Amino acid sequence: MSRRARPSAPRSGQDRLVATVRRLQAEVEGLRRVQRRRAVIEQAKGLLVGRLGCSPDEAFAHLSQISQQSNMKVVEVAAGLLGIATPAPAPAAAPRPEPFRPERYVRMRPGAPGPADAAPSPAAALLGEESMARYHLACAAVANVDDARELAEAAWAEGLRHLGVTAVVLGILEPDGAVRLVSTHGLARTLASNWQRVPGSLNVAFLKAVANGRLLWISRAEAAEQGYELLGDGEMRGCLPLYDRGRVFGVASVIWSRGRRPDATVRAYVGAVAEACGRRMSQLLHRADGTAIASPAAHWVEAVLETLPGSFALLSPIRDDGGEVLDWRFDRCSPEAADAAGRTADEISGRRLLDLYPHAGTNGVFDGYLHTLRAGEPFRLGPALTVLAGDRHDVPAVMSVRASRFGDGVLAHWRYHDAERRLISHLDRVQRLGDVGWAEWNLVTGDDTWSAQTYRILRRGPGQGPVKLSGLVRYVVPEDATGFTDAIQRLTRAQEPIAVSVRLRRDGRQFPVRFVADPVTDGRGRLVAVHAAVHRLAGGAGS
Numbered sequence: 001m002s003r004r005a006r007p008s009a010p011r012s013g014q015d016r017l018v019a020t021v022r023r024l025q026a027e028v029e030g031l032r033r034v035q036r037r038r039a040v041i042e043q044a045k046g047l048l049v050g051r052l053g054c055s056p057d058e059a060f061a062h063l064s065q066i067s068q069q070s071n072m073k074v075v076e077v078a079a080g081l082l083g084i085a086t087p088a089p090a091p092a093a094a095p096r097p098e099p100f101r102p103e104r105y106v107r108m109r110p111g112a113p114g115p116a117d118a119a120p121s122p123a124a125a126l127l128g129e130e131s132m133a134r135y136h137l138a139c140a141a142v143a144n145v146d147d148a149r150e151l152a153e154a155a156w157a158e159g160l161r162h163l164g165v166t167a168v169v170l171g172i173l174e175p176d177g178a179v180r181l182v183s184t185h186g187l188a189r190t191l192a193s194n195w196q197r198v199p200g201s202l203n204v205a206f207l208k209a210v211a212n213g214r215l216l217w218i219s220r221a222e223a224a225e226q227g228y229e230l231l232g233d234g235e236m237r238g239c240l241p242l243y244d245r246g247r248v249f250g251v252a253s254v255i256w257s258r259g260r261r262p263d264a265t266v267r268a269y270v271g272a273v274a275e276a277c278g279r280r281m282s283q284l285l286h287r288a289d290g291t292a293i294a295s296p297a298a299h300w301v302e303a304v305l306e307t308l309p310g311s312f313a314l315l316s317p318i319r320d321d322g323g324e325v326l327d328w329r330f331d332r333c334s335p336e337a338a339d340a341a342g343r344t345a346d347e348i349s350g351r352r353l354l355d356l357y358p359h360a361g362t363n364g365v366f367d368g369y370l371h372t373l374r375a376g377e378p379f380r381l382g383p384a385l386t387v388l389a390g391d392r393h394d395v396p397a398v399m400s401v402r403a404s405r406f407g408d409g410v411l412a413h414w415r416y417h418d419a420e421r422r423l424i425s426h427l428d429r430v431q432r433l434g435d436v437g438w439a440e441w442n443l444v445t446g447d448d449t450w451s452a453q454t455y456r457i458l459r460r461g462p463g464q465g466p467v468k469l470s471g472l473v474r475y476v477v478p479e480d481a482t483g484f485t486d487a488i489q490r491l492t493r494a495q496e497p498i499a500v501s502v503r504l505r506r507d508g509r510q511f512p513v514r515f516v517a518d519p520v521t522d523g524r525g526r527l528v529a530v531h532a533a534v535h536r537l538a539g540g541a542g543s
Contacts, residue, residue: 037137039144040078040079040137040140041063041074043078044059044079045060045063045078063078076134079134079136135159135269135272137159138158138159138273138276139273140158141154141158142155142276142277143276143280146284148170148182148183148284148285149182149183150183151170151182151183151277151280152168152169152183152184152186152277153168153183153185155168155185155276155277159276163262163266163269164259165270166255166256166257167184167186167187167232167253167254167255168183168184168185168186168252168253169181169183169187169206169252170182170242170250170253170281171198171206171250172250172285173210173249173251173408174197174200175407177200177201177207177210177211177406177407178198178200179197179198179200179204179207179210179250179251180196180198181196181198182285183281187232188232198231203228204229204230204231205223205228205229205230205231205237205239205253206231206251206253208228208239209240209251210248211373211374211376212374213241213319214323215239215271216238216240217236217237217239217267218236218237219235219261220235220236231253233255234255234256234257235257235258236255236260236261236262237254237256238270238271239251239252239253240254240271242275242278242281243278247407247408247409248407249278249282250278250281252274252277305333305334305335306335308334310336310413310415311334311337311339311413312333312337312411313330313333313334313411314330314406314409314412315328315329315330315409315410315412317329317370317373317408317409325370327352328353328354328366328369328410329350329351329352330349330350330352330353331349331350331409332349333345333346333349339356339357340397343356353366354366363384368381369410369412372405372410373409373410378402379401379402379403380401381400381401381402382398382399382417383398383399383400384399385397397416398416398417400414400415400417401413401414402414428451431452432456434535435536436534437450437451437452437454437456437533438453438454438531438532438533438534439454439531439532440530440531440532441466441468441469441530443528444529448466448468448469449466450462454534457536458475458504458506458534459507469492470488473485475504475506476502476505477504479503480503483500484500484502484515487500487515491517492519492527495527496519497517497518497519498515498517499514499515499516501514501515501537502515511536511537512536512537513534513536514535515532515533515534516535517530517533
C-alpha cells in the first residue's frame, strides 16, 4: 500500500507577503539591469552612427555581427567599444585614412574564431587580461544607482564578481578620522551594523590606506603580523582611498575569501572600479549646489572654524606620487587666525606650511602633524621658542601648537605667548619693587597658585609649591597666631574680606607682613576660592 503524500501546510499571510516582496525585488533588479545594459548598447550605437555614418538599425546590426564573430554578448561588445581608445591616426604619407573597424577593438574569448578580415591592432593590447567591457558595465551600473547604499552591490554584480570578490565595503571619512560605512555587500548584517562607524584610533587596515593616501593590498597573514584588524572574513583584500577634488574623502575595501595577491592588471582594474564608485558616491552625497548631504570633513569645517576664537586652521597633506607627505596646505583658517609675522587668515589660507614657516620642518611641527595624521593621536608642542619666516626678516616667537586629526588632514591651533611673557615679566618687576606678592587658593580643585614674589616673601622655594591656606599659621609667630587664625575663620566661614598684619618667622628671623584676602563664592553662595595679596612692611628683612 503506497503512502499518500501529506499535503503541505498552507502558507500564512506573512509568508505570502514575504514571497511577494522578494519576487517584486527580483523583478525590479532585473529591470534595472536591463536598463543599465540598454544604456551601454545605445551609447555604442551612437558611436557607430557617428563614425560610420550609418543608421541606428545598421549600427545594431554591426554590434550583432561582432557579437557572433567574437562569441561575446552584444552588451559586452558595446561596452568594449566604449572602453577602447580611438586608434592612432594614420601617418601623414598615407593617401587615405584607415576606416573605423569596430571589430578590432573587442577582445575575443579564448577559442573563439576571429573575423576573416580582422588585422592585429596595437589598440587591442590596451585591454590587457581584463575586459574593458566589464569595466564599462560596472560604470554603467554604478552611474544608475540613486541610493548610495546600493553602490557596493552594483559594483560587485557587474564589475567585481567575476574576479572572485566576495565582499565590497564603501565608507566616507568623518571629521575625527573615523570612517562611516555607507554601503556594503557580502558582509553579515550584524557585522556591518557593529562596524557602522570605525574610530580612527583603531588599527584597521582600510584606515591605514586613508591615513597614507595609498592603496593597500594585504593578506590575513600579513595583517596578523602587522597588528591590523580586518573587517569581515577573507584571506585577501585591497583597501583603496577614494578622492574628491584632490582630497581623500572615503575608502573602498574589496575582499576575496581566498586566493593569492592579485597581479598588477587586476589591481589596476579594481582601482578603476573603485574610482567609479567614489565618483558616484561623491555625487550622491552632495546636492546640486555642491553642499554636502553627508558629513565629510572638508565640507562643513568652515562652519566650525567660523565659531572658533583665536588661530585655527585645517591643513591637508600634499603628497608625492608614492603617497609620502611632502608638505601641508592651509586649506581654511578661522577668521581671527594670524601669525607673528602679521599675516592674516586670508594671507595664510592656500599657502604651504614650509613656504611660510621653513623651521616647521626642524622644530617638530611637521613631524607632529604627520604622526597625528597616521596614528590619530593628538599633538602638543610648547610653549617653546621658535623662529618664523617673515616677509622681510625672521621673527622669533614663543608659541604653543596643538593638533588633532580631522578627516584626511589635521586641525591645528597655535598661540603666541610673547605678550603673556612680557606682561608676566613686567608684573614681576612691579611686585619686586613694591615687595608685594599674590596668591590664589582653589578650594574645589586644590590647585593653588603663588606669584614668584610671594615665594620670596615667605622664603619658600618654588619647587616646594604653595602652602595650603590652613597651613599659613605655621609661619606666624606664636603671639600673633590666635589673631591670624580668627581672621582666616572669618574669611572661610563668614566669607568676610580680611586685612591683617602679623609677624612671620622664617630662618630664625622675624618680619612684619600685611595679609589681605577676599572670598570667592559660586552662584549658590558657597566659598570656592580665596584670592590674596601679601605685602612685606617696612622694617622687614630685605629679599
